[in-house]
């Protein structure tokens with residue numbers, strides 16, 4: 001009788017995994033946001049629903065300050081966890097955003113998906129300038145789907161064609177765009193939206209977070225070795241549904257075996273019939289990104305929330321600032337001395 005397959009429950013992280021991907025246009029984009037923020041009335045922050053914690057960029061907290069904000073978890077179609085897991089995780093995710101005006105889980109590639117967001121903006125986004133136009137800035141990590149969301153909102157809101165360029169690789173938007181109209185409100189005022197370049201963080205101390213961001217496409221595919229990325233994907237697939245790759249290979253923890261079989265069966269062979277393992281690894285990752293190999297959370301949201309809280313409390317920054325008893329005492333002391 002065949003022995004039962006046991007998936008790995010820990011992924012071996014190599015020290016050689018790069019931890020940074022902070023490019024010139026990320027830095028410039030962040031600077032531009034800082035300059036622009038005073039003339040912006042509202043912020044939409046996009047995060048990838050598969051990595052709801054890992055795709056938070058704490059640097060936005062510093063830049064965006066207290067601007068009224070709604071959070072959009074993008075690429076909802078790429079999750080097909082069972083309803084119970086999804087509901088529980090959505091509740092956990094919402095806890096992250098207690099200060100947000102609203103939270104949405106959206107598939108921007110579906111038509112009409114922007115409707116609830118537009119309804120929210122219609123009633124909630126106020127213009128602070130004399131012209132009565134409201135400016136909304138969209139921010140997020142690279143490739144989370146900001147420009148796609150903008151196009152959907154524009155199409156739904158003012159029935160106009162695509163205005164922002166989109167693409168499967170990060171870094172398609174490199175400069176802050178010009179304002180794009182997405183809504184005419186009954187009171188005669190309009191809502192305009194600004195696209196911004198995706199911004200990464202300067203250094204990711206946790207190598208596993210880097211792998212998650214890379215797997216979701218926030219990092220260029222040349223940064224992490226394709227076989228490492230495919231191995232990390234295999235680790236997650238095995239914990240969720242190993243039968244998604246049964247047409248190529250039996251359940252395995254050996255990425256080289258899977259890639260070898262995949263390369264042979266999909267014709268990825270070089271001279272002398274040698275399988276092109278790197279290309280096989282990239283193709284496998286792309287299949288997952290296209291939703292063909294199951295959709296699941298990469299973040300263990302409960303564990304990530306705890307890790308995030310611990311890190312940010314230690315640094316005294318970000319989402320959890322002011323929330324610990326020690327911080328509350330410090331804030332009370334600060335308030336007394338000012």
Ligand SMILES: Nc1nc2c(ncn2[C@@H]2O[C@H](COP(=O)(O)OP(=O)(O)OP(=O)(O)O)[C@@H](O)[C@H]2O)c(=O)[nH]1
Nearest residue numbers: 107108143144145146147148166167171172173198
């Ligand atoms: N399946 C799926 N794909 C999406 C969705 N939203 C965006 N995408 C895809 O994700 C990729 C990145 O989308 P963009 O809108 O270009 O992302 P961006 O955040 O503007 O990227 P940068 O230019 O790096 O800032 C594209 O291939 C989109 O088609 C979604 O809801 N579902």
